[in-house]
Amino acid sequence: MIIVAALALALYWPLMLWVNAGAAQRSLDNGAELGCTTAIACATQLRNPVLPAPAQLGNSLRAMSVPPLAPTSVPYNTLITAGETVVGLLIASVLGIGLAVALVGSRAFERVTLPWLIASQTVPVIALAPMLAVVLGQYGVQGWLPKALIAAYIAFFPVAVGVAAGLRSPDPMQEDLLTTYRASGWQTFWKLRLPASLPFLFTSLKVAATAALIGSIVAEISTISFSGLGKMLAENSRASDTLALWVIMLYGAGLGIALVAVLGLLERLVTPWRAGQSR
Amino acid sequence: MRGTAQPAVHLKDLNMVFRGAQGDTVALQDANLDIAQGEFVSLIGPSGCGKTTLLRLMADLITPTGGELLVGGKSPALARQERAYGYVFQSPALLEWRTVLNNVLLPLDVMNTPKATRQARAHEMLKLVGLEGFAGRYPWQLSGGMQQRVSIARALAFDPALLLMDEPFGALDEITREHLNGELLRLWQETGKTVVFVTHGISEAVFLSTRVVVMTSRPGKIEGVVDIDLPYPRNVETRESPRFFELATRVRELLRRGHGFDADD
Ligand SMILES: Nc1ncnc2c1ncn2[C@@H]1O[C@H](COP(=O)(O)OP(=O)(O)OP(=O)(O)O)[C@@H](O)[C@H]1O
């Protein structure tokens, strides 16, 4: 892990010089005032580098992070996106778990609903988001909520599928065991199916979290937004500010990692029996 | 209720046919057997001869296609409603999210027995199977044999008069199995329960039982019944006695006959 990181860093420097050298040469040929004389030296000082030099990235990171709660700072906008993603994920969990229970509970419901559920996931979010935003806007739903709903729209499916598999996961012998106790359907659900589904729930939530994050960022990009990582990405890409884009990307990656880490922590709290287990 | 004339299990011309796409399977054909209260009866026979099927019929997990079956003088469905039997499955079937103690508590939770006595009862059962020190462990932290003992403690927790056990020691090494045989025998003598015990082991069957029922396959049938008149207490010496050897040979011959082998080849 650490070796891979060190290797990546070691390779980054020559790669960065190589991809930036062309642009640096062109700037020099055009007689731009860069304060450097050779293409290699200028490669670390371009205003919009393809790959930023570590020092450049560090400077931008610092500049864009303060003051942390200003509406123009990246941390503030990361929080906005995080909020949308988390709310979206919560909605997706409730919807997904409810659907899973219904799918497992009734074959008829599954036969009728499943094709539509699958169809719902074939619509690209990027196409769906503007339409959904407009429709919701007509009902006065604006701001962060439509983004959370779009995040929920793509995140509920993995939850529903995962939890349904989990609810079906008990061994037939375990089901027979409860039958010999004359357990009610309700008891079988609470004491067998639900706990058996928890590991599946967390696995699918981790998938859903990344999907929800993509959903909220795409929603921010493709609808009218005044905050969020997506809005910042759209702005800076129009301005070709690659340094800013790199900083925003880093924050986005950090947010994704943080979400999955929090879910991992929650998983250990909720399924303590798996701690130390090798599988 | 011991002492009543009612047999613990009564089967008369019992039939079980599984209907399938590739034709029907006669899992049990015209089985006749009476098991008295307090008996320890083993079912032995080749793979696929219908031993598990017979247990599942008694447990009302499947319904016979013909004949008569009574458990404690009642229909199996009623017996299950009254929670008259405990079932030990071929694999431990523990709930992996419950600790050992909570697994033993499972039937008591489901049956809503008085909360005050539940814990004490579960601890008592764990002690009985020699696992009181493992109450807080999770199933995956236990060996296969220990898991199987937990499942036996679980079946005993609600004190059913009838125990149905499907190859509970099938996956264990010989020495562990013999040890658990001794424990089970002691437990049976102390509690006076009726036990129906499925096994592939001839010596296990002879050592434990009051009677051994030998079955044959295709179609599943009862080939014969061997009365086991070994004296109690039974221990290591019992296994080495000439009488034990004679009885084991009788069972083996019946099994061979069922297999279609000659009795002395
Ligand atoms: N649910 C079922 N559907 C169809 N056939 C079944 C079913 N259960 C059992 N059988 C068939 O009935 C026969 C008896 O099966 P059973 O499980 O009772 O055998 P067994 O004596 O317990 O064997 P083993 O010693 O291998 O456990 C087999 O031929 C099996 O294929």
Ligand SMILES: [Mg+2]
């Ligand atoms: Mg079997």
